[in-house]
Amino acid sequence: MISALHYVYVQCRSVIHKVGGLRRYVLAIHIVRFLEYICMVGSPYFYACVIDGAVSILNGQPVYTKLIFGIMGFLLQACNMFVSISFSGIWSIRVANGVSREITSAIMTRVTRIRFNNLENAKTHEVIDKVRGTLPSDVSSFAVSSPIFTLLCATVSVAILSVTLFRIRIWIAVLVLLSNAIQIGVQIFETKKSFSVDMEQLPEKRISNTYRSILTDRTFMKEIRLYGLKDYLLGKWDDIVKKLKKRQIALSLKYTFLEIVVSFVKYSVQIVVLYLIVRMITTGNTTIGSFLLVYEASSALANRITDLSSVAGLCKSIHNNAQYWHAFDAMTENVYKKETRDPGSIETIHVENVSFRYFGNEKDTLHGLDVIIHKGEKIAIVGANGSGKTTFVSLLNGIYQPQSGRITYNGIDADACMELVSRRITTLTQHFGQYPYSIAENIAFGDVDGEPSLEEIRKAAFLADAAPFVEEMPKKYDTLLGNLTGEGTELSIGQWQRIALARLYVNPHAEIYILDEPTASLDASAESQIYESVLSQAREKTLLFISHRLSITPYMDRILVFADGAIVEEGTHTELMQKNGLYYQMYEAQAELYRETASL
Secondary structure, three states, X not given: OHHHXXXXXXXXXXXXXXXXXXXXXXXXXXXXXXXHHHHHHHHHHHHHHHHHHHHHHHOOOOOHHHHHHHHHHHHHXXXXXXXXXXXXXXXXXXXXXXXXXXXXXXHHHHHOOOOHHHHOXXXXXXXXXXXXXXXXXXXXXXXXXXXXXXXXXXXXXXXXXXXXXXXXXXXXXXXXXHXXXXXXXXXXXXXXXXXXXXXXXXXXXXXXXXXXXXXXXXXXXXXXXXXXXXXXXXXXXXXHHHHHHHHHHHHHHHHHHHHHHHHHHHHHHHXXXXXXXXXXXXXXXXXXXHHHHHHHHHHHHHHHHHHHHHHXXXXXXXXXXXXXXXXXXXHOOOOOOOOOOOOOOOOEEEEEEEEXXXXXXXXXXXXXXXXXXXXXXXXXXXXXXXXXXXXXXXXXOOOOOOOEEEEEEOOEXXXXXXXXXXXXXXXXXXXXXXXXXXXXXXXXXXXXXXXXXXXXXXXXHHHOOOHHHHHOOOOHHHOEEOXXXXXXXXXXXXXXXXXXXXXXXXXXXXXXXXXXXXXXXXXXXXXXXXXXHHHHHOOOOEEEEEOOOOOOHHHOOEEEEEEOOEEEEEEOHHHHHHHOOHHHHHHHHHHHHHHHHHHO
């Protein structure tokens, strides 16, 4: 518990010191809250003084000091209430929003540092979902309510009010404390049980959200309508939701019963307290002011114990969620060694006996890879689907890290230099991003740190053969893409592929181009233009080219043939054709298909 609270305290303090202005708002909130506690503790005495002072005047024996003290107390309470209503709520919102925004931003930043190996694990996504849903709210609640401060003030208030009641009638204090202790116990039980159920349902909630996203995501809408998948997917979603609701209703009914019992006990205690006070008045053992003192003190004591219960609930929530925060910290630590070394211009990449396996797989996706890539080489990577081509280049650009073996750049281990090397590698992946931003931004994402100029963006678009259709648009490079705002322009998949290729060219620092199926969505004519463009732009760069279409391989310096996660053949086009092996079979199969098509 202590370590969890300390963790949140450190996070909270870091944000408050970082964001200008939050510290003074937090201080102001605490001052107002401190005055609230003073007024709340003094309120029963204020009531008693005003009533006893008024009665003394009616009896002809005026005690003005009591009346004045009571009125002054109420004025202080009114002023504090005015400040609390007028400003404290706004201050609390400012602090909560500021802290939540910073924590959420930090979470999103750190998610990008999680090893892709871990992202294959469903448990990783459970941790991310839990952290994203709890850490911002818990830290912002900690900043606004300050459990330590609230605990201190509420404890002192409970002690003062309890002593007040003990001095009048011990049984009244005992009954009030006992009824509120029962309430706190039930609330702690409910919090613990709710957390347990929430953890059990987390995987099902994620699956439910996935089905909901599929049903509402335009990416899937065409196939959902073409194949009539709506009823099937909706049924899957409905089954999970019904299961979740059934458990929640059962839990809610149990809580409702407990809350009815607690409410019955509390109201019974209030009736007994009122009876004792009325009996004291009728027997002449107390005054009307003392009656109000006891009644108000009992109510105030119950409210302050509720504050303690709220603090306990927040602390319990922080304690329960801390395991996920620590797990998140562990998986978002920098994936590279802290002692980063700069390898300089990349002359050689050495893949030494590398093996890799995706999470949950029983078989290695890659095994025993050993290859050296020299600066300026043009290498084609070919093979059947699932042979390990994309995984191989994902190891080279740092997306994944091998389970065994190592990859070095100029002799320096990847873990020690990848942070710098990654800026010199630019990759066009199979599933490139289609961002709902302007065309200029979509292209500039290839070198976002360099902030390329419009002229550099236009040059990259020209090289990628994207300029012709961009220049025809009314807003040209300011054209918004996608339908996020309802004002965007839709591009064909081929046009999107050209935009993605332009990202490759916009980075002037790139020494290595990696292209994974860059022409998959282009026609033969456009494919030929892209090949010419890529080979021209990569003249002095290292080029790794994955393609199922082998028409470009004769122009490459070397060809790596993958099968079952290993490099089974290596050499130039001429050398491999002479071997009459797997590459020969693949190339001849495609050539035969072209010959048959041409004869039709």
